Amino acid sequence: MTADEFRDAGHQLIDWIADYRSSLEQMPVRAQVDPGSIKNRLSSAPPELPVEFEEMLEQLQQVVLPGITQVQHPMHFGWFPSNASLASVLGDIASSGLGTLGISWESCPALTEVEEVVCDWMRQLTGLSAQWQGSIQDTASTACLTALLVAREQASNFSQNGGGLQAEKTAYTIYSTEEAHSSVTKSALLAGFGKDNLRFVDVDPLTRAMSTTALESVIEADIGKGLVPAAIVASAGSTGVTAFDPISQIADIARQNNIWLHVDAAMAGSAMLLPECRRLWDGVENADSISWNPHKWMGTVLDCSLFYVKNPELLIRVMSTNPSYLRSNVDSEVTQYRDWGIPLGRRFRALKLWFHLSLDGPAAIRTRLRRDLDNARRFAEQVEACKEWRVLVPVNLQTVCIRHEPAGLDLEALDRHTLAWVNSINRSGKAFMSPSQLAGQWMVRVSIGVESTTWEHVESLWQLIRQHAALSLEQG
Ligand SMILES: Cc1ncc(COP(=O)(O)O)c(C=O)c1O
Numbered sequence: 001m002t003a004d005e006f007r008d009a010g011h012q013l014i015d016w017i018a019d020y021r022s023s024l025e026q027m028p029v030r031a032q033v034d035p036g037s038i039k040n041r042l043s044s045a046p047p048e049l050p051v052e053f054e055e056m057l058e059q060l061q062q063v064v065l066p067g068i069t070q071v072q073h074p075m076h077f078g079w080f081p082s083n084a085s086l087a088s089v090l091g092d093i094a095s096s097g098l099g100t101l102g103i104s105w106e107s108c109p110a111l112t113e114v115e116e117v118v119c120d121w122m123r124q125l126t127g128l129s130a131q132w133q134g135s136i137q138d139t140a141s142t143a144c145l146t147a148l149l150v151a152r153e154q155a156s157n158f159s160q161n162g163g164g165l166q167a168e169k170t171a172y173t174i175y176s177t178e179e180a181h182s183s184v185t186k187s188a189l190l191a192g193f194g195k196d197n198l199r200f201v202d203v204d205p206l207t208r209a210m211s212t213t214a215l216e217s218v219i220e221a222d223i224g225k226g227l228v229p230a231a232i233v234a235s236a237g238s239t240g241v242t243a244f245d246p247i248s249q250i251a252d253i254a255r256q257n258n259i260w261l262h263v264d265a266a267m268a269g270s271a272m273l274l275p276e277c278r279r280l281w282d283g284v285e286n287a288d289s290i291s292w293n294p295h296k297w298m299g300t301v302l303d304c305s306l307f308y309v310k311n312p313e314l315l316i317r318v319m320s321t322n323p324s325y326l327r328s329n330v331d332s333e334v335t336q337y338r339d340w341g342i343p344l345g346r347r348f349r350a351l352k353l354w355f356h357l358s359l360d361g362p363a364a365i366r367t368r369l370r371r372d373l374d375n376a377r378r379f380a381e382q383v384e385a386c387k388e389w390r391v392l393v394p395v396n397l398q399t400v401c402i403r404h405e406p407a408g409l410d411l412e413a414l415d416r417h418t419l420a421w422v423n424s425i426n427r428s429g430k431a432f433m434s435p436s437q438l439a440g441q442w443m444v445r446v447s448i449g450v451e452s453t454t455w456e457h458v459e460s461l462w463q464l465i466r467q468h469a470a471l472s473l474e475q476g
Helices: 003-026 053-067 086-098 109-125 140-155 182-190 212-224 247-256 268-273 275-281 312-319 350-360 362-384 411-428 455-475
Strands: 133-137 172-176 198-200 228-235 260-264 289-292 305-309 389-391 399-404 432-438 441-447
Touching (some): 003 053, 086 350, 109 305, 109 350, 133 140, 140 172, 140 182, 140 260, 140 289, 172 182, 172 212, 212 228, 212 247, 228 247, 268 289, 268 362, 305 312, 362 389, 362 455, 399 411, 399 455, 411 432, 411 455
Parallel strands (some): 172 198, 260 289
Antiparallel strands (some): 133 305, 389 399, 399 441, 432 441
């Protein structure tokens, strides 16, 4: 494709995306396709000859679009918001168009230095002190793994330089809760700690936040057995119910015992743009690492996960590689982000964050976040005011966990009823929510926060929910 052909096709593609974004409210929220149906509409053999661009657009429209669950749809209330602001999409396109190679400062000085600057902007916007230095990772899962690898090396006095964990005489332990995201377990396993050494500390039965008394006693018991506590992963906004572990007290326990504290704020980091929400992660300054995803509620198109540490030297000591072909005579003066994480080749992700912050602006982002918090509060009030409906967990941010509990249903029948009404809404394509288990019982998470979701959308969701719940009861 020549630059002129690209210009022509690119204009058409931008028009197509703009039309798609302005019409997506007419589409079903959940993809209405059966497994395998998209594959069946594609040729099983790769094209030998070039396809016209118009034909590609037609295929996007006819084959791809039906296979997309519309997470940008205003009636999408599932999982967590995965906003993709169009301002950030432009930055992502710029990044792809530039075709940069981020393997060293020298391979793209702008990639490194824009990243340093936007990470620092985000630090300031979320009220973190200047002791934090950030990088952009693909996901919070990678950030958590990176944190646990550093924690492992800190606890084992850099065992990786010898026989690794395999040569250690004792086991290293990790502490989190069952509310924590599955990526915490995955990271602990990938970092070689082993399931036997991962502790799920008890939580408060109402708030689902980590109990610090339980944390203290489990750490004490482990030390008594000769084990070495290596890391605590605290959730600031857990996936299921947006629980906030008490970071301040956890940080004290971590410091007393020389344990690495990683704060997973994947979802709730966005809320920290609002000064009034920062009490929720009080004590975060005493953690060792923090990750959160602008690619969720804040709305920088996926993938864009911020990872902050206070001591980059430790990170670099664990992650650094210094192959001869990547050395340059400015190495002592510059940041080499390849030494801050796992991949060597890095995308120019900072561009989408830079575009997002510059074109939309933090003031407008904050207004939108506050609108969502208000909508969640109003929605929760309506649910609570309605007979036989319950809000199950305190609403910390924009996710409301609800259940319809009509009299006379035993626990099994209640589960069937919950799944019946939520699944029938999801099947209808009119709205989408995620059913999830809380202490073994099904409930429904209503996660408010898509960029285009207004109070009117939330109100029509509430009507839909009551209609489908009534229908489920009628049909038994
Ligand atoms: C609290 C929490 N941590 C981690 C993750 C994983 O995020 P990612 O998809 O960026 O790995 C999620 C995803 O929803 C999450 O809610």
